[in-house]
Amino acid sequence: MFDSGLGGLTVAHAIMRQLPSESLVYFGDTARVPYGPKSPDTVRRYSQEIATFLIEQGVKAIVIACNTATAHALPMLRQSLEVPVIGVVEPGARAAVRASRSGRIGVIATAGTIKSSAYVRAIEAESPDARITARACPLLVPLVEEGWIDHDATRAIAREYLAPFMHDEVDTLVLGCTHYPLLKSLIAEIVGPAVRLIDSAEETAADTRRMLTDQSLHAASSEAGRYRFIASDDQAQFLALGQRFFGDTIERVELRTFG
Amino acid sequence: MFDSGLGGLTVAHAIMRQLPSESLVYFGDTARVPYGPKSPDTVRRYSQEIATFLIEQGVKAIVIACNTATAHALPMLRQSLEVPVIGVVEPGARAAVRASRSGRIGVIATAGTIKSSAYVRAIEAESPDARITARACPLLVPLVEEGWIDHDATRAIAREYLAPFMHDEVDTLVLGCTHYPLLKSLIAEIVGPAVRLIDSAEETAADTRRMLTDQSLHAASSEAGRYRFIASDDQAQFLALGQRFFGDTIERVELRTFG
Numbered sequence: 001m002f003d004s005g006l007g008g009l010t011v012a013h014a015i016m017r018q019l020p021s022e023s024l025v026y027f028g029d030t031a032r033v034p035y036g037p038k039s040p041d042t043v044r045r046y047s048q049e050i051a052t053f054l055i056e057q058g059v060k061a062i063v064i065a066c067n068t069a070t071a072h073a074l075p076m077l078r079q080s081l082e083v084p085v086i087g088v089v090e091p092g093a094r095a096a097v098r099a100s101r102s103g104r105i106g107v108i109a110t111a112g113t114i115k116s117s118a119y120v121r122a123i124e125a126e127s128p129d130a131r132i133t134a135r136a137c138p139l140l141v142p143l144v145e146e147g148w149i150d151h152d153a154t155r156a157i158a159r160e161y162l163a164p165f166m167h168d169e170v171d172t173l174v175l176g177c178t179h180y181p182l183l184k185s186l187i188a189e190i191v192g193p194a195v196r197l198i199d200s201a202e203e204t205a206a207d208t209r210r211m212l213t214d215q216s217l218h219a220a221s222s223e224a225g226r227y228r229f230i231a232s233d234d235q236a237q238f239l240a241l242g243q244r245f246f247g248d249t250i251e252r253v254e255l256r257t258f259g
Numbered sequence: 260m261f262d263s264g265l266g267g268l269t270v271a272h273a274i275m276r277q278l279p280s281e282s283l284v285y286f287g288d289t290a291r292v293p294y295g296p297k298s299p300d301t302v303r304r305y306s307q308e309i310a311t312f313l314i315e316q317g318v319k320a321i322v323i324a325c326n327t328a329t330a331h332a333l334p335m336l337r338q339s340l341e342v343p344v345i346g347v348v349e350p351g352a353r354a355a356v357r358a359s360r361s362g363r364i365g366v367i368a369t370a371g372t373i374k375s376s377a378y379v380r381a382i383e384a385e386s387p388d389a390r391i392t393a394r395a396c397p398l399l400v401p402l403v404e405e406g407w408i409d410h411d412a413t414r415a416i417a418r419e420y421l422a423p424f425m426h427d428e429v430d431t432l433v434l435g436c437t438h439y440p441l442l443k444s445l446i447a448e449i450v451g452p453a454v455r456l457i458d459s460a461e462e463t464a465a466d467t468r469r470m471l472t473d474q475s476l477h478a479a480s481s482e483a484g485r486y487r488f489i490a491s492d493d494q495a496q497f498l499a500l501g502q503r504f505f506g507d508t509i510e511r512v513e514l515r516t517f518g
Contacts, residue, residue: 031301032291037404039493042290045516139412142401145296153398153416160412234298257304 001026001063002050005033005145006238007179008065009246011088014205015063016227016249019212021219023226025057026065031233031257034141035068036110036177043112047073049258051081057228059083060217063208067092067177067200068110071118084211089113091207092174092200093122097130099196100172106165106195107134109176110141119176133168137161137177144179147241155186162190174198182245230254260285260322261309264292264404265497266438267324268505270347273464274322275486275508278471280478282485284316285324290491290516293400294327295369295436302371306332308517310340316487318342319476322467326351326436326459327369330377343470348372350466351433351459352381356389358455359431365424365454366393368435369400378435392427396420396436403438406500414445421449433457441504489513 001012005028012026027050029035035043047069054062061084062077064070070087077085096105107119114136123130140161143154165173173195175181181199188197212218219225227249231238235253242250260271264287271285286309288294294302306328313321320343321336323329329346336344355364366378373395382389399420402413424432432454434440440458447456471477478484486508490497494512501509 031297037496038290039496042492042516138405139398139401139407142398146397148398153412153419156415157412233301237296237298257301 001065002029002047002054002069003066003178004029004035004068006241006245007141007144007177007182009242010178010181010199011063011065011201011204013246013249014201015208016225018205018209019225021221021223021225022212023219025054025059025228026230027054027256028229028231028238030231030238033145034110035066036112036138036141038112040072040112040116043069043072044076047077048080051077053256055081055083061086061208061211063204064088065178065204068112071113071116084215086204086208086211088178088200088204089118090122091203092176092198093119094126095200095203096172096174096198097123097126099198100130102169102171103127103129104131104133104168104170104172106168106170106173107132107176108137108161108173108180109134111136111138113176119174133165133170135161135164140183141177141179144182145241147244149182150186154183155190158183158186159190162187165191170195172196172198174200228254230256232257260324261288261313261328262325262437263288263294263327265500265504266400266403266436266441268501269437269440269458270322270324270460270463272505272508273460274467275484277464278468278484280480280482280484281471282478284313284318284487285489286313286515287488287490287497289493289497292404293369294325295371295397295400297371299331299371299375302328302331303335306336307339310336312515314340314342320345320467320470322463323347324437324463327371330372330375343474345463345467345470347437347459347463348377349381350462351435351457352378353385354459354462355431355433355457356382356385358457359389361428361430362386362388363390363392363427363429363431365427365429365432366391366435367396367420367432367439368393370395370397372435378433392424392429394420394423399442400436400438403441404500406503408441409445413442414449417442417445418449421446424450429454431455431457433459487513489515491516
């Protein structure tokens with residue numbers, strides 16, 4: 001699995017819980033984070049480099065645990081790689097359509113994900129009548145990467161980003177960036193209990209389980225999964241923030257640089 | 260000259276005004292921005308790649324128009340390159356010491372610049388008795404790169420970052436990141452008229468002029484400088500934000516990728 005940084009660990013955690021026998025290699029591209037404001041070509045180039053590296057590590061499937069990379073690079077990686085590739089956009093869209101009663105669905109994501117229209121297409125593919133409000137929230141990733149997850153400034157910025165969704169009376173809001181689940185309680189406080197928050201981590205893990213079953217790729221259930229964490233920059237910072245958010249699942253971080 | 264992104268254009272502008280006959284090649288590493296949270300090794304690697312590229316363009320000197328890159332990479336580049344290399348830290352420190360009456364000097368900068376202690380060393384070299392308060396303000400770069408330069412959230416975040424400087428009664432505050440001059444009026448509003456704000460752009464341009472004179476590298480005064488702008492990602496976004504901040508000095512942007 002890979003992400004631009006730490007956010008994808010939310011997906012890693014769901015996979016560890018749902019698939020305890022599977023081993024994971026997690027790559028966080030912390031030397032080039034964030035992906036959200038960057039162009040599709042640049043994100044595709046980074047994704048291809050990382051996928052090639054993961055294949056060299058002997059992985060049997062790849063999970064793109066980053067919405068921006070999924071939005072820009074999923075079709076390309078599915079075409080260029082011989083292993084199955086799972087993204088986070090389709091699972092999130094499917095969960096949102098299932099959760100919504102009114103069909104008014106909101107999507108918050110990075111600038112790149114929103115511009116790609118990947119969520120709008122994926123939601124409309126499941127439910128052509130859905131009324132979708134989508135908005136980029138570019139500052140939420142830097143706020144999470146700073147660890148400001150319960151801070152007045154974060155609250156003020158989130159309140160401004162979320163106002164249009166209240167106006168459009170969405171009943172379901174997709175957290176369309178793997179960093180956003182770390183802000184879930186702050187977002188819930190702003191939008192109130194009537195709005196369901198969709199975090200694609202659990203749904204992506206479920207998709208991964210189905211894919212492994214369909215392709216007979218499951219690890220033996222007697223095995224216990226082993227985990228490697230690799231970052232492209234400063235292992236110490238990845239370790240500190242990763243442990244803060246996810247506890248001591250992360251014991252050590254390897255370094256692998258590109259370019 | 261180079262910077263992690265757009266911020267260094269504040270230095271480019273000062274050089275254009277003070278040295279109108281000199282031609283500039285400006286490189287903004289927008290595919291890997293920001294540098295502030297990244298490790299010294301990574302920032303040195305990026306700086307070396309860019310400097311090598313600039314040398315290939317035939318430059319006669321290099322200005323590191325980025326505080327984080329200056330803090331981490333200036334000594335290395337001075338050693339490895341045969342052309343003169345100017346950074347932004349020493350000029351800013353010198354201007355601060357000259358401006359301060361009380362000797363209480365504040366420095367705001369990225370996490371990387373603060374951790375490096377580059378400003379503290381440079382200020383103490385000029386004035387060993389200076390009392391220095393230094394603090395990282397990591398969210399200001401993303402706020403500027405989003406264009407939120409006069410926004411309540413930016414004001415709230417800046418107010419929190421700046422509180423220790425008010426407490427320590429600094430009379431001079433170094434804007435130790437080339438993005439921060441774009442927030443100058445907002446910062447001035449918070450710290451009040453008694454605090455002098457030091458923007459190293461003008462001082463760096465003056466240093467560049469002196470260096471060109473000392474080394475007899477000046478362009479003929481009959482010439483008019485020509486300007487190239489190069490980014491490592493999405494030229495359109497660089498052009499749009501660059502023109503918003505600096506007008507139509509920037510007519511077109513070239514693309515050069517690394518890695």
